[in-house]
Amino acid sequence: MSIPNLLTGFRFVAAPVLLWLAWNGRGFAFMALLAVAFLTDVLDGFVARLTHQVSDFGAKLDSWADIVNYLTISVSCWWLWPDIVRREALFVSFIIASFLLPPIAGFLKFGQLTSYHTWGVKLAAASVGLTLYVLFLGGPAWPFRTAAVICLLAAIEQIAITLYLAIPRSDVGSIWNLMNRNAR
Structure with a gap:
């Protein structure tokens, strides 16, 4: 597995943790982990281009991670605020x-x-x-x-x-x- 895809994969792993944090009212921890998830979203494409590891699979994985991330954010923000x-x-x-x-x-x-x-x-x-x-x-x-x-x-x-x-x-x-x- 490439580093860009691992960065993207982090968002899949972070989603249930973000949901758990929100469900338990841990707004500060939620925002901190969300910041890391946003950072991996910024870095995955950059690292893929830098290391010449751009792939159709990576692009699709990133799109799925975006969908999961934004649905997670929507539910979590509803619970927290x-x-x-x-x-x-x-x-x-x-x-x-x-x-x-x-x-x-x-x-x-x-x-x-x-x-x-x-x-x-x-x-x-x-x-x-x-x-x-x-x-x-x-x-x-x-x-x-x-x-x-x-x-x-x-x-x-x-x-x-x-x-x-x-x-x-x-x-x-x-x-x-x-x-x-x-x-x-």
């Missing part, structure tokens, strides 16, 4: 939809998980990761709400990529890159 989640329900639903609808579109069209890892998705993941801390540690809601809109826009782009492609591909920078490359 139900009042905030209720107050921000519309924006929470934007984020959940943005991580579920693109894979569903990929399954419907290609019969498999898509793993585009666009710049929009990277921006969305980073913005959600950062603004979760702001929101749940008592800061203002507007950064989280902005991140939710960014997630929705990134999801729309992923769905557009799925509709545009004839066969599935991994690691597509953006819909514009894809269209420009095919126009040449």
Whole structure:
């Protein structure tokens, strides 16, 4: 097993621990472990490119880990901060939809998980990761709400990529890159 895939695999191992921490009301420990999970999400692709270990399997593994991670975050935050989640329900639903609808579109069209890892998705993941801390540690809601809109826009782009492609591909920078490359 490669180091990038081990970094990705950490998120699968962390998910039940995050759920346990949330269920037991350990918000600080939850946020600390979540920070490590977010860090492994940032590092896995970087290390894969650095060590020339980029693979279709690794891209798909990363996408599955993202789905597990964000569903875990959704449930855990509901358990830890139900009042905030209720107050921000519309924006929470934007984020959940943005991580579920693109894979569903990929399954419907290609019969498999898509793993585009666009710049929009990277921006969305980073913005959600950062603004979760702001929101749940008592800061203002507007950064989280902005991140939710960014997630929705990134999801729309992923769905557009799925509709545009004839066969599935991994690691597509953006819909514009894809269209420009095919126009040449």
